[in-house]
Amino acid sequence: MQMKAHKDEKTGTWYFVVSAGKDEDGKRRQIKRRGFRTEKEALKEMRKILQQVDESTYVKKSNLKYVDFLENEWLPSKEVTLRPVTYRTYKSNILNHINPYFNNQEMERITTVAIEKFYVHLLKQTGLSERSIQDIQKIIKSSFITAVKRKYIAYNPAVDAGAPKVPHKEMNVWNLDEVTKFLKSAQEDKLYIAFLLALTTGMRQSEILALRWKDIDFDEGILRVRQTLSHDGKVLIQATKTKSSSRTITLVSRLIHELKKQQRINKKEKIAANFDYEDNDLVICTSSGKPLNPRNLLRSFYRLIFKADVPAIRFHDLRHTVASLMLARNINPKIVKEILGHSDIRVTLDTYSHVLPIVHKQTASQYGEMLFGSE
Known part of the structure; x- marks a missing residue:
């Protein structure tokens, strides 16, 4: 032609x-x-x-704005595939961080360099956590992939955008003496059962606050993790973080005793509240049966840390503490992985690699004693 x-x-x-x-x-x-x-x-x-x-790559020029595409097309298409809590998180990140930055920019005018500058902005200017920044990067990458598929743009500028490394928050854990000290200090607190659950099962905060009595089998001495509480404490989600997070955990005898004690307290509160009681079958709840706001749990947690005079750590670090103490005592990493609900044992080994040298040394010593006795 x-x-x-x-x-x-x-x-x-x-x-x-x-x-x-x-x-x-x-x-x-x-x-x-x-x-x-x-x-x-x-x-x-x-x-x-x-x-x-x-090559079927031609894209008709359009004036479609990126923020309009995100709000009106990409996000609605994800609502049916994302967990409700994840959907709300994505929506919040779009409204509060992505839209204000890109404002009225047309999709086809957003370059790889522009996306890289946005990633730097997130890291240096927003003070967001590592997880939040990673969530926003997922939105950017996924949305531009969708835009290419729908022929709004010919090239995906996000595919080559380099993301700056987000500083990883250092893991802080308690040793056995500190765990004992904290639990002793918290023993008379009304939320003691929450902290005991955290430090004996390694459950996540969202799992602890959503635990129901029907999830506990006192005869078998186990509990089943089946649902979670949203970050804002308003929604009980009939699902766990991942498929592997839905798991069964064996309870220590002290925890069983304290759970039965908590059950009696809950029954008394239900009777006292009468018709004002909202029965969600929750182990940990307000005096009227409603889910406990996570912020209230954290307030008690940090107050008790000060009272016990132990190092300040995050609530999530209680989970790390459980895993570290188990691994340091030669408990099989596969068992630890199942207790924590990790999807892959590599996650467990990578997360707690700092404990493994101690475990290897202890194992070698024990094996040597088995073969040759104490020399």
């Missing part, structure tokens, strides 16, 4: 018209481009467009 550009005698610029097959309705489709200064420039652009048409 002969490529030919035409000169507009009125403006002195060059233009071209090429055939691009047929549209969805079977009508002939043409692509027009005007305003080229020279014939050479017009022919160069024509060759580029014809190649895109031939």
Whole structure:
């Protein structure tokens, strides 16, 4: 096919018209481009467009704004596949961080460099956690992949965008003496059972606050992790973080005793509240049966840390403490993985690699004694 550009005698610029097959309705489709200064420039652009048409990568120019695409197309399409808590997190990140930054920018004008600058902005200016920044990066990558599939843009600028390394928060754990000291200090607190659950089962905060009495089998001495509480404490989610998070944990005798004690307390509160009681069958709840707000748990936690005079750590570090103490006492990493509900044993080994040298040394020593006795 002969490529030919035409000169507009009125403006002195060059233009071209090429055939691009047929549209969805079977009508002939043409692509027009005007305003080229020279014939050479017009022919160069024509060759580029014809190649895109031939490779089915041609994208019709649009003025679609990135924020409109996110809110009106990408996010609604994810609602059916994401867990409710994840959907709300993504929506919050879009409204509070992505939209304000990209504002009214058109999708096709957002470059790889622009996305990299946004990642740097997140790291240096927002003070967001490592997890939040990673969530936002997932939104950016996934949304541009979708935009390419829907022919809004020809190229995905996010695919080559380098993300700066987010400083990993250092894991802080208690030793056995500190755990004992804290539990002793917390023994008379009304939320003692929550801390005892955390330090004997390694359960996540969201799992502890969603634990129901029907999830506990006192005869077998086990509990089953089956649901979670949202971060804002308003929604009980009938699902766990991942498939592997749905698990069964064997209870220590002290915990069984304290759970039965808590059950008696809950029954008394239910009777006292009468018709005002909202029965969610929760082990840990307010005096009216409603889910406990996670912030209230944390307030008690940090107050008790000060009272016990132990190092300040995050509530999530109680989970790390359980795993570290177990591994340091030669409990099989596979068992630890199952107790914590990790999806893969590699997650367990990578997360607690700092404990493994101690475990290896102890194992070698014990094996040596088994073979040769104490020398």
